[in-house]
Amino acid sequence: MAGKLVDAGENRILNQLFEATALDTTLYLRIYTAPATEPAETAVLADLTEPVATGYAAVALTRDTDWTVTLDEAVCAQKTFTAAGGAWGNCYGYYIATTSDNTGVLMFVEQFSDGPYNIVDTASIKVSPKIKCA
Amino acid sequence: MAGSLYDEGENRIANILLGATPVDGALYLGLYKNVTEPAETVSLSDLTEVSGYGYARQSLIRGSWVITADTAVYAKKTFLASGGDWGSVTGYFIGTSIDDSGKLIGLEHFETAYSVVDTKGIKITPTLVFG
Numbered sequence: 001m002a003g004k005l006v007d008a009g010e011n012r013i014l015n016q017l018f019e020a021t022a023l024d025t026t027l028y029l030r031i032y033t034a035p036a037t038e039p040a041e042t043a044v045l046a047d048l049t050e051p052v053a054t055g056y057a058a059v060a061l062t063r064d065t066d067w068t069v070t071l072d073e074a075v076c077a078q079k080t081f082t083a084a085g086g087a088w089g090n091c092y093g094y095y096i097a098t099t100s101d102n103t104g105v106l107m108f109v110e111q112f113s114d115g116p117y118n119i120v121d122t123a124s125i126k127v128s129p130k131i132k133c134a
Numbered sequence: 135m136a137g138s139l140y141d142e143g144e145n146r147i148a149n150i151l152l153g154a155t156p157v158d159g160a161l162y163l164g165l166y167k168n169v170t171e172p173a174e175t176v177s178l179s180d181l182t183e184v185s186g187y188g189y190a191r192q193s194l195i196r197g198s199w200v201i202t203a204d205t206a207v208y209a210k211k212t213f214l215a216s217g218g219d220w221g222s223v224t225g226y227f228i229g230t231s232i233d234d235s236g237k238l239i240g241l242e243h244f245e246t247a248y249s250v251v252d253t254k255g256i257k258i259t260p261t262l263v264f265g
Contacts, residue, residue, distance in 0.1 A: 010204040018199035067152040072144035074152040
């Protein structure tokens, strides 16, 4: 299942395509432990909570290098998050943002369809982000 | 009513945002005469474009759009017939080229066709909704 572009992401894309905003050469893949329900299209970065335990970090996704575009869908090479030094608890989904912190723009979010995944120390989550431009 | 993104346009946008395709510095606005609304799979060459009598695609320059939330709007453009009739115009489209060598980004099919006779015209406010 593919996730969804959120309102802030749609606005940023239009500004990149039609106005003066530069393209993002790097986006950041991040995991959320809250909310437990699928974030609304109006969500912003501050609405999402990341794991706080040791070993968690956002993963950089490089434009072109990490993505394969077919028709209206862009698929990213699989990325692995591994807990190291403590449990992360329930992880409900992933999101893609323009920054690794909350100063940027939330572009895209996907709630795990078979989640949450309870990530204990040394366990991993593998994510293959898919974005549909439709 | 706003125009819709078409398959080629969606692919182009994905390639610009996440692939290696550079952003388009200009897009081109045109008029077509297809009676039924073209399917989302069509290309520029599938459109029966208005031709002759003063008709030409018009450029839409990046940086000149107004973006509000998920909608991009361009200032009104006027097409004027000169020297003859265009006949029944059924919609407008936005492509990446002045000719049919580029990609069809999107189009809007008019609810009612406009019969354009000599010296008369159509005013279009290009609008694209992303979402």
